[in-house]
Amino acid sequence: MVSEPDFPLAGLELKTSPLKRLKSKKLLVAKERLVLNIINYYDVVDEEFEESSFYYKNKHLLLVFYLYESKQSALEYVIELVADWEYPEEDLEIIRKDWNTIKTKIEEGKAHELSEGDTSYLGACTKSANSRKLRKQPNNDKPAKPRAFSLKQGYVNHIIATLGNKDGRKYGRLFESKEVAVKETIESLVLKRLKDYYGKSTSQIERDHNLDLNQKSKSYYHNLTKAILGIGTNETIQEFEKADIKFKTVRIEDNKIIEQAISFPAFDFYEVLLQDWEESRFKDIVEGKFLFVFFKKDGNDYYLEKAMFWNMGFNDRLECERIYNETKAVIRSGEIVWNIKKQKNGIIYQNNFPKIRNSKVCHVRPHAIDREDKLPLPVPDKMTGMKAYTKQCFWLDKNYVLREIYKSI
DNA sequence: GCATGATCATGC
DNA sequence: GCATGATCATGC
Numbered sequence A: 001m002v003s004e005p006d007f008p009l010a011g012l013e014l015k016t017s018p019l020k021r022l023k024s025k026k027l028l029v030a031k032e033r034l035v036l037n038i039i040n041y042y043d044v045v046d047e048e049f050e051e052s053s054f055y056y057k058n059k060h061l062l063l064v065f066y067l068y069e070s071k072q073s074a075l076e077y078v079i080e081l082v083a084d085w086e087y088p089e090e091d092l093e094i095i096r097k098d099w100n101t102i103k104t105k106i107e108e109g110k111a112h113e114l115s116e117g118d119t120s121y122l123g124a125c126t127k128s129a130n131s132r133k134l135r136k137q138p139n140n141d142k143p144a145k146p147r148a149f150s151l152k153q154g155y156v157n158h159i160i161a162t163l164g165n166k167d168g169r170k171y172g173r174l175f176e177s178k179e180v181a182v183k184e185t186i187e188s189l190v191l192k193r194l195k196d197y198y199g200k201s202t203s204q205i206e207r208d209h210n211l212d213l214n215q216k217s218k219s220y221y222h223n224l225t226k227a228i229l230g231i232g233t234n235e236t237i238q239e240f241e242k243a244d245i246k247f248k249t250v251r252i253e254d255n256k257i258i259e260q261a262i263s264f265p266a267f268d269f270y271e272v273l274l275q276d277w278e279e280s281r282f283k284d285i286v287e288g289k290f291l292f293v294f295f296k297k298d299g300n301d302y303y304l305e306k307a308m309f310w311n312m313g314f315n316d317r318l319e320c321e322r323i324y325n326e327t328k329a330v331i332r333s334g335e336i337v338w339n340i341k342k343q344k345n346g347i348i349y350q351n352n353f354p355k356i357r358n359s360k361v362c363h364v365r366p367h368a369i370d371r372e373d374k375l376p377l378p379v380p381d382k383m384t385g386m387k388a389y390t391k392q393c394f395w396l397d398k399n400y401v402l403r404e405i406y407k408s409i
Numbered sequence B, C: 001g002c003a004t005g006a007t008c009a010t011g012c
Helices: A053-058 A090-107 A152-165 A177-181 A186-195 A204-206 A218-228 A239-240 A268-273 A281-286 A314-333 A397-408
Strands: A011-021 A026-030 A036-039 A058-065 A078-086 A122-126 A135-139 A140-144 A147-151 A170-172 A236-237 A245-252 A289-298 A301-310 A336-341 A346-352 A362-364 A374-376 A388-390 A392-396
Touching: A011 A036, A011 A053, A026 A152, A036 A053, A078 A152, A090 A122, A090 A177, A147 A152, A152 A239, A170 A239, A186 A218, A186 A301, A204 A218, A204 A301, A218 A245, A218 A289, A218 A301, A236 A239, A239 A245, A245 A301, A245 A397, A268 A314, A268 A374, A281 A314, A289 A397, A301 A397, A314 A392, A346 A388, A392 A397
Parallel strands: A011 A058, A170 A236, A245 A289
Antiparallel strands: A011 A026, A036 A147, A058 A078, A122 A147, A135 A140, A289 A301, A336 A346, A362 A392, A374 A388
16 A cells, blocks of 8 residues: 555655755755655565655655744744655656665565665665564574654755755756766765776866866865866756765875875854754764775876775764764864964864864864954853954875775775 | 974865 | 855964
8 A cells, every 4th residue: 555645636746855054154954854754664565666655755856945943943944945855867767776775674684784874865764763672584594673754954955955046056967968867876976986096197187178277276185186077167967966966086195095084164253152062063064975086106296196985983973972072062162262473374272172182083274364264152251252263174094094084096 | 204283275 | 254165374
């Protein structure tokens, strides 16, 4: 018995979903993934995608987005956006593959091993309220957590950006057509394109693509990699946004070390103070998938050595949560600066944010145009009275990246 | 040699 | 003027 959409005659499924407003940019983004129907482990293995309960129920969504405010009751929520959504055909191909990946894992008796990291746009998410009541699964005696099909947070963000059409970014696509999307997954397509350039130097890659990039730009390797993927310097990769994939390039030096840590966007001090880990953007980042592309030094040039997709393990995400909460505590205390030092290039303010020595996974350091590029502090600094401080961001430790990612392939 | 703080090129 | 994806520079 296949369950009907909410409005069967129109074939429409009604879904409400929360938005959050980023404190720094006023931009509305998805607060969470969009949870769809529960996965019946015994039924899904006998279904084909077109006739599946997932597709039958959710092929056409009526979406109602409301602004989530933690201190409000549900009655006070303001509806920000209402729209109907059907998947573009390239997206549908990726969703079909995601669905098949989930189905295959269940057929193999691995429902208990399902993870959101398995797939790109369509995930199998746990339902936290009842995830302790395990369910039986086919082909394995081991019980599994109940899971539902869901659209990834990045995909929901893309829906919002498409409907709102005001994020001002230009998008480039990896999949030019439905035909390519039928044959490849995002990951297989990206790795295939990059593998063609393994062992090639940056200058050779530039020649092959008729590029004339400024090597002094800090985005040089990023732009070079985008060119290999057929994406312009000024474009955002649409599929990466939808699948919550962050893309980082890393240089490996002569002595096989990484010299620099990995940065993320600067954070807003108010945002970190007000947003708990569960709703923080740093959590969104570390729960998503990464593409790491490694360039290795050879003489005076670097060559593309290897690339891989990667997800952060559970314990390391807990460590990121710890560092986030320490950062929040420093902001809340107003004890930002602990020492003022005179140096050749001016006055240095040494701060109490979590340092490299405090964690093997991540830390906090400046991320600004210069030291005057500041954001307001919710609590003025007790030592200096400063009401604003140089912008900071979370960084991934370079030895962590070397150990956990580079050396794992 | 590394930790920490400072800073750069680009695109919009 | 600012966000991003990073690299640079100084001093211990």
